[in-house]
Amino acid sequence: MRPATQIPTVIRFEGYELDLAGEELRKNGFSLKLQPQPFKILAYLSAHPRVLVTRQELRDHVWPGDTFVDFDLAINQAIKQIRAVLNDDAESPRIIATLPRRGYRFIANVETSPAPEVSSLPLPEVHQLAEPRLETVGATVRNRRWIPVTLALSAILLMGAALVGYRMARSTRPAAQMRMVVLPFQNLTGDPGQEYFADGMTEEMISQLGEMDPNRLGVIARTSAVKYKNSGKAINQIGQELGVDYVLEGSVREAASRVRITAQLIRVSDQMHVWSESFDRDFKDIVALQADVAQAIATRIDVGLGQRQTQPAQSGQTNWEAYSAYLKGRHLLLDNKTNATIAVALKYFQRAIELDPNFALGYTGLADAYSEQADADLDPAKAYALSKEAALHALSINPNLAEAHVSLANELFYHEWKWVEAEREYKRALELKPTYEEAHHSYSHYLTLAGRHQEALQESQRLLQMDPLSSHMNSHMGIAYNRAGRFDDAIAQFKRTIAL
Numbered sequence: 001m002r003p004a005t006q007i008p009t010v011i012r013f014e015g016y017e018l019d020l021a022g023e024e025l026r027k028n029g030f031s032l033k034l035q036p037q038p039f040k041i042l043a044y045l046s047a048h049p050r051v052l053v054t055r056q057e058l059r060d061h062v063w064p065g066d067t068f069v070d071f072d073l074a075i076n077q078a079i080k081q082i083r084a085v086l087n088d089d090a091e092s093p094r095i096i097a098t099l100p101r102r103g104y105r106f107i108a109n110v111e112t113s114p115a116p117e118v119s120s121l122p123l124p125e126v127h128q129l130a131e132p133r134l135e136t137v138g139a140t141v142r143n144r145r146w147i148p149v150t151l152a153l154s155a156i157l158l159m160g161a162a163l164v165g166y167r168m169a170r171s172t173r174p175a176a177q178m179r180m181v182v183l184p185f186q187n188l189t190g191d192p193g194q195e196y197f198a199d200g201m202t203e204e205m206i207s208q209l210g211e212m213d214p215n216r217l218g219v220i221a222r223t224s225a226v227k228y229k230n231s232g233k234a235i236n237q238i239g240q241e242l243g244v245d246y247v248l249e250g251s252v253r254e255a256a257s258r259v260r261i262t263a264q265l266i267r268v269s270d271q272m273h274v275w276s277e278s279f280d281r282d283f284k285d286i287v288a289l290q291a292d293v294a295q296a297i298a299t300r301i302d303v304g305l306g307q308r309q310t311q312p313a314q315s316g317q318t319n320w321e322a323y324s325a326y327l328k329g330r331h332l333l334l335d336n337k338t339n340a341t342i343a344v345a346l347k348y349f350q351r352a353i354e355l356d357p358n359f360a361l362g363y364t365g366l367a368d369a370y371s372e373q374a375d376a377d378l379d380p381a382k383a384y385a386l387s388k389e390a391a392l393h394a395l396s397i398n399p400n401l402a403e404a405h406v407s408l409a410n411e412l413f414y415h416e417w418k419w420v421e422a423e424r425e426y427k428r429a430l431e432l433k434p435t436y437e438e439a440h441h442s443y444s445h446y447l448t449l450a451g452r453h454q455e456a457l458q459e460s461q462r463l464l465q466m467d468p469l470s471s472h473m474n475s476h477m478g479i480a481y482n483r484a485g486r487f488d489d490a491i492a493q494f495k496r497t498i499a500l
Contacts (some may be wrong), residue, residue: 010113011046014095016086018046025085030458032085033465035243037062038078045096045106054103077240079104087492179244181220182206184229185261186251198252200327201261201290202226203334205248208294210435220244221437221467222334239268242468246274248297257320258282261289265297322356325349329365339376345369360401363394367407374415384415402433406442413446422446437466441473444480453484471500 011018017026020043025032034042040062045053055075063074079096082088088095095108182205187198203222210219220242228238235247250263264276277296281289329348332341346369352362367390374383388411394404409425412418426443429436444459460473460480467473478493 011043012111013046013108014086018043020047028454030454030461032461034085035078035081037074038081038085038243041075041078042082045104046108046110049106049108049110052099052103052105057103074240081243084496087489089492089495177216177218178246179218179220179242180209180246180248181225181228181238181242181244182209182248182250183238184226186249188251188253194254196328196331197254197324199226199331199334201250201252203330204290205250205263205294207433207435208290209248209297211433212294214434218465219435221470221473223472224467224469227469235266235268235271244268259289261293263293263297319356319359322352322359322362325352325355326359326362326365329369333365333368333372337372342369342372342376346373358397360394360397361403363390363397364401364403364407366390367394367404367411371407371410371414380415384411387411388415400432402429402436402439405429405432406436406439409446410442413442419446419450435466437463440466441476444476448480448483453480456480457484469500471497474500 009019009021011020015027016032018024019026023036023039025034025039025042041058044058044061055072058075062078079098083090083096086095090098093107095106097105097107099105182202185198185202185205187195189197202225206219206222206225209217224242233241238247239245245268247266247268248263249266250261253260253262258280259282260278260280262276262278265274266272267274275297277293279289279293325348329345329352332345332348346366349362349365349369352359353366356362367387370378370383370387370390374380374387387407391404391407391411394401395408398404405425406429409422409429412425413422423443423446426439426446429439430443433439440459440463444456444463447453447456447459457480460477463473464477474493474497478490478497481487481490481493
């Protein structure tokens, strides 16, 4: 056990600011995401700079005595997360050095703002509380006589301030965010050709849950989630690697004109199955089915989520064949994208809107496919004109479709160079769908090219929070650092990307 030391409230190092009272890590005024256990470890290490801290000490400090986890794995993952956030390199550390088989040492220079002690607080006189002044404890016998009174009054003032601060914090500080990953749904149709359907359901569940209340429930994006498809990894390992509280597993079956979705929700902390249910519906009710599953999960998690804040992108009954064609097209645009697959995706989107002329999402798929062809084998002017036409048609059907606003924004920006109009569309998409990864991705590119590097970095950091294992988003973060002139951060980020 280390001797008690005065614990600082704020620790500064290498341009970072660790606020222990607010449980927040900041850099350049921006809050950086760090899970509770890594935060506790970083706080403990930085509070004991230049000192060897053993793994046993970290275990005793972070985990209660009745906790049963793989502590070595948990500490390793926590240190890995800390280094990722701090752009620190285990081989050439600037901040945390590893002492093999012993522990860790915080090697960065620190500046601290100590927590106030009662004896160092201003001690007000009884008759002039509005103008407190410092009293010297040993000045005179007369002054000593007032020490108990002034200490008591100081304690009262501190308690009052603490109470006011607590009430203000409760009213202004957002509640802790739960985090979840939706693992790729299993295809139990018996037909490998139906894999697109299971993948589409995974994507839609991520979208539906992410739109519930982004401040209360954070959902890992598809690219990171899909890395665990058939991985065989245990729930606790997945939870540690992604820093999530819950894991959703599911499967899909179809028979005749009906579809069955079975889903189960697992709490990472104790690997308890807290909810499981099967949903059996007609294909025509597929959109409503997705919304029902998402609402059931949000209610079961019980973090104060209400009804979803926005309406589903495609409300009402949807022509199943049109929706199926749309999913096939999106599947091709998401994975193994080539000129040939883009052309096939385009045909699927055209088929979708032939089957259902009012299927707005089908037109957004069409817009994105044409936009991709501008970089492929179609004349860019023609490709972008067709893309804009499809995006505007989608918005005429559903003005609140975030996907269509991003499609339109990309055409306005990359083809017409209408910066103001493009930014308006990007922002509208993010208002409608705050967790839409492609909106953050495209907008961050816009901000970078506009020279607004701090905002671009902020958007890129949001992307990494949503999609931490995506090599694309990790390299995108490196590019953002590079264009902002933060070359050391860029090199460190590219090294992490290569390690993925």
